[in-house]
Amino acid sequence: MEFEILGGLTPSERRELIAACTPRRFRRRDIVCHEGDPGDCLHLISSGRLIVRVTTPLGHTATLTILGPGEMFGEQAILSPDARRTATIVAVTDVETLTLSRDRLDQLRQQHPQVERFLTASLAAQVRRLSAAVLEALYLPVDTRVLRRLAHLARVYGGRTPHIRLTQEDLASMAGTTRATANKVLRELEDQGVVRLGRGSVTVVDRMALERKAN
Incomplete structure (x- = not known):
């Protein structure tokens, strides 16, 4: 599986980062995380699809998107020790992910400063997605x-x-x-x-x- 978000890293950097990940499997309808849970890792999706839901200010549940292979979620979990999940993620099929803990990522950043490119790219991608969503909601x-x-x-x-x-x-x-x-x-x-x-x-x-x- 090719992860677009890792495109800025060299082949050896990509291999090392993926080798530092822990494989996880989820069955259809499993809840991967709840909104508000402590965020301690990010997930790279190897296979399957997950639905992303949030709670609105009025207490309703809103569906944001569906994620598939090659995508990732949990970027904000690596920013600070007190980060919380901003959405509930549910598997809509059987799913396999590669998880990278904040502690392990911090070790990689210390050993290989170029891994910062991975963080920068992931956050920039998130900003682009959010900006596009706002523009669509306002003008389309x-x-x-x-x-x-x-x-x-x-x-x-x-x-x-x-x-x-x-x-x-x-x-x-x-x-x-x-x-x-x-x-x-x-x-x-x-x-x-x-x-x-x-x-x-x-x-x-x-x-x-x-x-x-x-x-």
């Missing part, structure tokens, strides 16, 4: 936001006809809209032969058409 029509979230999920799941297991409520939450609006967009896509809807799932039949509509 709601239908386009639903299409973009669905196109992103198709890339996460991969394959010619990605079978995305999530509810319309989750998709609506990711796009910052209502379930009724997400359902309307999905029904239109189904009528156009772009997707096929199932119970708790969406199968993307025509990925190219979806990408065109999302741009």
Whole structure:
């Protein structure tokens, strides 16, 4: 598995960092961490998919995104000893990750100062994701936001006809809209032969058409 976030390191640095990780496995529906838990490690996702949820100020649960192989989470856990998890992470399939503890990362930073590039790259990537999400929420029509979230999920799941297991409520939450609006967009896509809807799932039949509509 290639981790894009490690692209700034040399091959030997990447090997050493990955060798310092501890493999972990989670079964479908396992809770990897709860929002508010102490954050003591980051996870590099080797296989499987996880859903990211947070609690809103009104006490509701909001779905932010789904993460897949090659991605990571828990960057903030390595910043300070009192860091807390900012989201609840749940496995939606069987999952394998490589975990790197804060203590082990600190050792690597002392031995190899160039590992700071890894930290800088991970934080910069997080800022880019958050900035893009804010811009979309402020300036894009709601239908386009639903299409973009669905196109992103198709890339996460991969394959010619990605079978995305999530509810319309989750998709609506990711796009910052209502379930009724997400359902309307999905029904239109189904009528156009772009997707096929199932119970708790969406199968993307025509990925190219979806990408065109999302741009």
